[in-house]
Amino acid sequence: MSKLLNWFKQLDENLVKILLIGFIFFVPLWPKLPLKMVDYTYIAVRFDDIYLAILAFIFLIQLLRKKVLLNKKFILPFFVFLVAIFASFLWNAYITKLIRLPHLGLLHSLRRVEYMIMFFIASSVIKTKKDFFQVISYFFISVLIVILYSLGQKFLNFPAVQTMNPEYAKGYILYLTPDARISATFGGHYDLAIYLVLAIPMILSFYFAKVRSFYLYLFIGALLILLYTSSRSSFIAYFVATVAFLLFTRKFKFLIFVLILTAGLMFTTGEITKRFLKTFQVRRILIDDRTGAVYIGQTITTKELPAGSFYVKLKDQSKGDNLDTFRNQVVLERTREATISGEISTLVEEKKYMASLSANLRPVNTVVSDISLATRLQVEWPRAIDAFKKNPLLGTGPSSLTEATDGDYFRWLGELGLLGTIAFLNILFLILKTIWVGVNKLSFSEKLIGYGFIFGFFALFINASYIDAFEASKVAYTFWTLAGLYIGYYGLKYEKA
Structure with missing residues (x-):
């Protein structure tokens, strides 16, 4: 009986962490099948929304029971950003009427809350060094499964569920042609590429810190799949961030290996080279x-x-x-x-x-x-600039620029104005600053792990100039979860240092 009670006690103490680990697998591996389509858009309520709602509810219960703690340092910056979002929504939905469908504006606003809550959930479960390495190891396993599924999609005709147009977003099971760019279980090849670009510097940092061949093979697999997506912006982000990371950490010999490997795989896969030339x-x-x-x-x-x-x-x-x-x-x-x-x-x-x-x-x-590029230069970016000009402070409101702007900076300025953009950038700056300060107090191997996230973040930021990186659900969930884990760990280490 005492063993059973002890088991329930352990479950109670670690319930949020267990569900978080499940979410780390669920987000990249479950296809984007819709539960209910939202009227007047091809965005849908999906299973990940239900999972997160359950996770958030249990997190709130455990928070009230003091089984987990809230990261108080970040409450105010996040609150300011949410005020900016909802101020923009209310002003443009009910005063200027620039948001023609208020329910869409509200859902777009709530979507930011949904993504960002993962930051607080993830940071709350890191109480010890063991917690961090345990949870982050499951992330790398999920990356491995994504790579294996991607190879299956390329060579074994594994199915895809994409959301790149209104018809596909209804949840059709697709079988890609040999010329198609792979997307694994993601909504499109861009989303998969961003996910890998974020992960690659982290994978390399663990390879150097732990000296395990698993991480080297994982890096090679991730690079191969990145090239199969043929995403030029993501490749540029990968190349700049990875070279910068290796130079910063003085891994010069490994940099030569990476350059040779990248060039070899580029010419082997072929497609991305052709797209650059076009x-x-x-x-x-x-x-x-x-x-x-x-x-x-x-x-x-x-x-x-x-x-x-x-x-x-x-x-x-x-x-x-x-x-x-x-x-x-x-x-x-x-x-x-x-x-x-x-x-x-x-x-x-x-x-x-x-x-x-x-x-x-x-x-x-x-x-x-x-x-x-022409679509961005002639349609999407000018539309965002025009929206910013209408109201530089608040923008034209969430959802006002349609589903895609293909450039997060233009989307932030156009939809949220200076107030929302500065508030969001402030959060990102505080995350980087906290990790950077924590990293510089620790041993070299622990510094490497922190640098991996910093340069992965840098790659994501490069990607965001050309793609809506922070709006893609699987990428956004992953980023805020990883940010929470690293803040939890390096905040903990900094306090002890």
Whole structure:
């Protein structure tokens, strides 16, 4: 009987930690299957929301029972950020009416709370050095499983559930084509790439601190999967952060190994190299002098990254490719569209339209960007800047910039204004400062582990310039959980130092 009572006592003492470990596995490994779609968007309530609600409820109960402690140092910064979010929501939903669907604005606001609560839950379970290394080891095991599933998706046709468009987000089970970029159990290849980029410096830090081959193999596997995602922004973030980490920790020989390995895997996998080469292309295009419309002669396939309509005119405008065939194709397509829309109704009008359009299509030698960068430069980032201009202090409110802005800094400024952006950056700065101060009081091996998170955070910050990194649910859950674990550990070590 006493053993049973002791078992229940241990369970009670460690219940939050056990559920947190379960969450560390659940988040990256459970596919994004919807439980209920939210009206007027393709965002859904999912199983991870239910799990977190249960975890948060038990955390609150244990907090009231004083089984866990709240990190009081961070309460005020987080509270200020939440005030900024909800001030922006209330102002733009009910005063300016810039949030057209208030329930979406509210859900976007609450989503930030949902992500950030993991920071307090994770930091509360770290009471000893053993707690930290126990929980973080499960994170690395989850990374290993993600890598294995990714390989299965690439070579064994494992299924995917993606959320990269409204139709896929309904929860369809997809089987990727050989040319598709792998996403594992994540909503898309970008999310998977960010997850790996955050993990890689941490994996290397544990390899140097623990000198175990498991971490070396884990790094090689993570790098391989990162390349299979073909995410250029994430690769740049990986390269900059990893090289900086190895230089900072004076691991010069290992840096040479990493450079050779990275180059070898890049040319072996191939796809990411092709995508880098397609980022900017020298093209001779057609521009409609009347409307400014851009026409680029290209064949759209799954193997090629298409060019976008953002271009820079070259000084050299000497004759290039003959575009007569392409011009005729454009004229015929536009004439067909005008006929269907009713703009043209007679044969005479058709001939005049074709002659006028053909005369106004001017060939220009340019450098064009790929469609991914063009979309950001022409649509998403200007939209965020316009939102910021409308209300520099509060922005236009959560959800006002649609589901994606493809750049967290633009999203923060556009939706939350200066108040929300500064409040959020203040939290991130305090996390880094706390870990940095704690790290510099400890032994070299413990410093390495702390540096791993700092440079992983640095990689995430680079990624956030091009992708909504802090908005992707699996990435956000993981980041705030890891931040909480490291704050719990280095805060604890600093207090004892």
